[in-house]
Amino acid sequence: MFAGCRASETPLFRVGDKWTGRIIRCLETGPRRFSELQVPLREVTPKVLTETLRAMERDGLVKRTAYAEMPPRVEYELTALGRTLREPMAAFCEWSAAHQPEVLEARDAHERVTLAREAADRGSGRF
């Protein structure tokens, strides 16, 4: 994963999971509350959001601050380390945004040839 073809033992430091990247993007501009994160991350369940945030906290990417108020308030913000991830993260997002149509088009094209081949197979095998 790292230099050249040498495989890494620690694949991408949790950036590969489903939500870490999105959370980083949501925290780019400043601290956010738990519920503020749930909104843009449409319908992420509290369990999964908590798990992901805990993991990011463990890895030193976010800092959790709980205020002893009623009702409770908790804020999450990127640490200095977490902030260094914004750039590579943004690069990926830009790539996704820019090339999404091409990927979808490639999938469609691939599906078309697959279906066509299956039809041909059925046709030749029928009699």
Add this chain to the structure above:
Amino acid sequence: MFAGCRASETPLFRVGDKWTGRIIRCLETGPRRFSELQVPLREVTPKVLTETLRAMERDGLVKRTAYAEMPPRVEYELTALGRTLREPMAAFCEWSAAHQPEVLEARDAHERVTLAREAADRGSGRF
């Protein structure tokens, strides 16, 4: 995942899985054979490698070329689309390489405080 906090329906286009990134890196410098990919990707099973390559092919990231020889030879290479992923991929690898120590250190530190707290809990609850 993309612009700002707006969530994406297609999360990172398979870049999140365990092997896609590594494969892209291995194909950076040119076409590679199936067996040539197995070596640097230590111990990836042929099944998983095949699955990942098929998915990348479907998404238009790699091109598969089979030569009708004996013994058989198959080469994989990045498409133009796949090549555009080299840069963001490299950015991530550089980040990983540069910050791996910090992440590991953060994990250790987190584990230390967790263990310490557990010990304290046991101590206070013992009598």
Add this chain to the structure above:
DNA sequence: CAGAATCCCCTACGATACTG
């Protein structure tokens, strides 16, 4: 509000064995 607890499912990944 910010989660903890519980239950469940799917699929990515892997080990092993076999084939054109």
Add this chain to the structure above:
DNA sequence: CAGTATCGTAGGGGATTCTG
């Protein structure tokens, strides 16, 4: 060589319900 075929598993992810 470059795969398929089968089987098995861990855990990431989700739905639902409950609580300080």
